[in-house]
Amino acid sequence: MKETSRDQQMTRNYALFLGCYIPSMQPFAEASLRRIAPLLKMKLIDMEGATCCPVPEIVRLVDYDAWLFVSARNLALAESEGEDILALCNGCWETLHEAREAIVSDPELLTEVNSHLSLFDKRLEGKIKVKHFLEVIVEDVGLQSLKASIKKPLSNLKVGVQYGCKLYKSPESKFVSYFDNIIETLGVKAIEYGAEKLCCGFPLSLYSLDEAMEERAKFKLAKMQEAKVDCMVTACPGCFDVLEKAQLLLKRQGLHYEIPMLSLTELMALSLGFRPEEIGVDTHRVKTDALIAKLGMEGN
C-alpha cells in the first residue's frame, strides 16, 4: 500500500473537470464525488463553461487540430483558476493530459494555440497539471487518510474491477495499481475474473454498439457472471455506459447478467458512510436492489 507524505494534509483545491457522460448520464458519480470530497479534504472548483474534453475516439481521429484547440480551451479554463485539473473520467484524463503534453512541449504549437484562444481572451501557459481521480486519491489525499475516513467497511463485498483501457496509458500503468490500492484500502474483495484487461467496447460502440456488445461486452460480462461478483466497479464512465447498455440490450438475446454496477466514487461514498439513496445508487438502469440488500442498506 502506497504511503504519502500528504497523509496529514490540509485541504487541496482542484478544478473539477466533469466531462460529458458523468453530468448528463451518470450524475450519481458526480454526486458521490461531491459528497466525499470534503471528508477527504478536497475542495472542488467547478470549471464553468467547460465543454467535452473532446472525446479522443471521435474528434482526435477526425481532426487533430480541432481536438487540440478544444482541449486547450478547457486547459486554459483550469489555468485561469490556478488549480490542477481533477479528471473523473478516463477519456477526459487521456485527452487533457496528452493534449497538454503535446502543446507544452512544442513552443510553436503553443503559440499557434494561443493565437486561437486569444480570440476569447484566454491563454494557456502549461502551468497546471491534469490529474486522474485515482492519482489524486493515492498521491494527494493518501491511502491512510482514506482508510481513516471509512465508516462502513464493505468487507463482505466481492467486486469485479473494470479498470478501462486508458489507465494502462499512465506511466508504468500506475493508475491500475492505484485502483487496486484503493480497493484494498476500502477492504473490499476484488475477484479475478480473467478479462480485466479486455476493452469494454466503448470506442467500438461509437461506431457500432451492436459490434461492441458482441465483440467485447458480452465476453466480459459472462466472465464476471461466472466469477460470481456482487457488482462491478469502474472509474470510467465510458466503460460504465457501454457495459450498462449491454446488460439491458442483451436481454433481447435471452442473456440476463444482472450485474449491479458502481462507479468508484459511489463505492467510496458507501464506505465513507453515505446511504445509497443519498448518492443515487438507486437511480441506476441496471438494478442495484440485491447489492443494496447485501450491504444491509435497504430502506431509510
Add this chain to the structure above:
Amino acid sequence: MSDDELTLYPWRKRVKTLPKSFKNPIVNIIRVGHIPKLASTRERIRENLGINRKPPTAYQDEKARLELKELVKGTDLYDKAMWDERDE
C-alpha cells in the same frame, strides 16, 4: 491525428470520410458543447441528488457554446459534420 501518433499507433487510420455514427456526437459537441444532450429526467435526478439541475459546464453557458463553435469553425471537424446542418 498527428504524424507522430500514426508512427506510434500504426493501426490507427486517419478518418477521411466521416462515419455516419460520428456525425451526431460531433454536431452535439459543436451545438451543445457535449456529446449527450441533457434529458429532463436526468435534470430531475440531479436535482434530487442535491446537485445543480444543469451541470456547471457548457450545458448552462451559452457563451461557452458559442466560443467552442467559433473555435472549430473552419476546421475539418466543422466542415465534415456541419456542411448539411442548418446554422442555429
